[in-house]
Amino acid sequence: MEKMIELIKNRSDIGAGTRGSDLGIxxxxxxxxNKGSQYFINYPFVDVPTRNSSIYQNDNHPFAKHIQxxxxxxxxxxxxxxxxxxxxxxxxxxxxxxxxAMGTISGIKSAYPDKQLGVIWMDAHADIHSPHTTPSGNMHxxxxxxxxxxxxxxxxxxxxxxxxxEFWNKLKRIAGPVGKILSNHLIYFGxxxxxxxEDLVIERLGIKNYRVEETRQRGIxxxxxEALKILEACDMVYISFDVDSMDSELIxxxxxxxxxxxxxxxxxxxxxxxxIRSGKVICFEIVEVNPLLDNKGNxxxxxxxxxxxxxxxxxxxxxxx
Numbered sequence: 001m002e003k004m005i006e007l008i009k010n011r012s013d014i015g016a017g018t019r020g021s022d023l024g025i026x027x028x029x030x031x032x033x034n035k036g037s038q039y040f041i042n043y044p045f046v047d048v049p050t051r052n053s054s055i056y057q058n059d060n061h062p063f064a065k066h067i068q069x070x071x072x073x074x075x076x077x078x079x080x081x082x083x084x085x086x087x088x089x090x091x092x093x094x095x096x097x098x099x100x101a102m103g104t105i106s107g108i109k110s111a112y113p114d115k116q117l118g119v120i121w122m123d124a125h126a127d128i129h130s131p132h133t134t135p136s137g138n139m140h141x142x143x144x145x146x147x148x149x150x151x152x153x154x155x156x157x158x159x160x161x162x163x164x165x166e167f168w169n170k171l172k173r174i175a176g177p178v179g180k181i182l183s184n185h186l187i188y189f190g191x192x193x194x195x196x197x198e199d200l201v202i203e204r205l206g207i208k209n210y211r212v213e214e215t216r217q218r219g220i221x222x223x224x225x226e227a228l229k230i231l232e233a234c235d236m237v238y239i240s241f242d243v244d245s246m247d248s249e250l251i252x253x254x255x256x257x258x259x260x261x262x263x264x265x266x267x268x269x270x271x272x273x274x275x276i277r278s279g280k281v282i283c284f285e286i287v288e289v290n291p292l293l294d295n296k297g298n299x300x301x302x303x304x305x306x307x308x309x310x311x312x313x314x315x316x317x318x319x320x321x
Contacts, residue, residue, distance in 0.1 A: 077103025
């Protein structure tokens with residue numbers, strides 16, 4: 001069956017610690033327009049309504065800020081992704097902050113409940129905190145813990161209330177049972193800024209992280225081949241690309257939590273191309289472009305769009321367009 005790329009625009013940014021990633025999608029579109037590209041009118045799209053106005057409301061969940069609204073947002077993202085996949089499309093998801101991945105992963109599993117999902121997480125951060133371990137309470141640092149059903153109680157530092165626990169459990173159960181992914185079906189690329197509770201749970205679960213220096217030393221082809229071997233039992237793969245996986249000093253600070261010594265854009269393209277060639281990728285998500293923090297104009301969005309342009313023909317080829 002031929003698949004059409006469908007753009008899913010999720011401008012929610014309430015899971016981040018700073019505002020502005022809700023404008024990331026528009027910044028990428030502006031980058032396309034300035035480049036003379038027709039990209040954003042070439043494909044059908046869905047706009048997911050947001051709950052960003054909740055930032056003005058009092059929030060009573062200090063260890064999972066705006067968790068009720070994020071739960072509602074992720075339910076809607078899950079439904080949108082499920083509908084896209086069920087219609088035979090390839091959902092290309094643009095999101096503000098990375099808490100969105102709870103919705104995206106839930107939507108994929110809802111569309112294919114009997115298939116094993118592999119996750120490639122390209123990020124400077126592990127995003128595997130829970131409300132029990134988070135130092136900030138920002139939920140863009142928690143999506144993988146929710147999808148793995150991993151509270152990391154041995155590293156607990158916070159006493160959370162019943163309401164937070166209730167919504168945390170609801171997030172895990174969006175569109176299906178808990179444990180949407182298995183720890184041995186999760187691969188990190190570029191993670192380099194973590195806290196001790198994350199380091200300990202990553203070690204305990206045996207999650208592979210291809211660090212920037214390892215990828216360069218061994219070569220991208222070998223590392224990706226090994227990663228795909230680890231995910232051999234998976235029927236399908238979701239790639240989640242946080243732009244802070246790239247080197248902030250060489251590109252820009254146009255993301256919520258910039259970290260130096262990351263990947264170069266050409267390395268990101270090569271990694272993505274190698275993974276997409278596997279033929280297993282059914283969904284791609286790009287997150288955390290924040291033009292309000294960009295110290296070089298709209299540089300991060302421009303780089304993100306250049307990457308997107310480079311990989312799209314391969315997505316079309318591998319998804320049967």
